[in-house]
Amino acid sequence: MARLFSKDLWSGLMFAGFGVLALIMGSNLAIGTAVRMGPGYVPRMLSYILIALGAVIVARGIIAPGDAIERLRWKPTTMITIGVVVFALLFESAGLAPALIALIFLAALGGEEFKLVETALACVVLIILCIVIFKLGLGMNINIIHGVW
Known part of the structure; x- marks a missing residue:
């Protein structure tokens, strides 16, 4: 139960969520190729990086118990x-x-x-x-x- 309130778990979910949201928002942009990049190439790659980073942080939050989320000030x-x-x-x-x-x-x-x-x-x-x-x-x-x- 303590891992459910881990800072790492929730921050990783936030990173991954922003990545998924960016993928959805940029889904109508042409990607192109690595040589001839379209307007959606960089946003899509950054979205993938955010999702991967979020997954790593979530895994870390599940495996190693970290600090609990503090009360909102x-x-x-x-x-x-x-x-x-x-x-x-x-x-x-x-x-x-x-x-x-x-x-x-x-x-x-x-x-x-x-x-x-x-x-x-x-x-x-x-x-x-x-x-x-x-x-x-x-x-x-x-x-x-x-x-x-």
């Missing part, structure tokens, strides 16, 4: 979900920086211990990284702060 799950929703709502109207600040602070509030200085530092670093990568590096037309930059 509602506070972090809820705060991170709320943070992502707020980010999506603020991104267009307020810009990248305010949306990131809201996301990071809400996610940090879901943790065991809230540290203001570390959270503020994470905001600064992630905003700078996003500006460098998306605005300067990729040349994406995103507002950093709506109406300002």
Whole structure:
């Protein structure tokens, strides 16, 4: 019975399930050959890899008893979900920086211990990284702060 609640068993089933779902979703794409790959070749191969990986993890979960699934922690799950929703709502109207600040602070509030200085530092670093990568590096037309930059 303990093996039925093994992390490995359920994560393997999840991998295999995603692989099967990807196979079903890509079943109408032409595969082609290894030399002349069609649009469905790579998705199908990745699906097979996911299914095989899932099968190995499931077998490991059945053979060797591992850690049991932990109880769902509602506070972090809820705060991170709320943070992502707020980010999506603020991104267009307020810009990248305010949306990131809201996301990071809400996610940090879901943790065991809230540290203001570390959270503020994470905001600064992630905003700078996003500006460098998306605005300067990729040349994406995103507002950093709506109406300002």
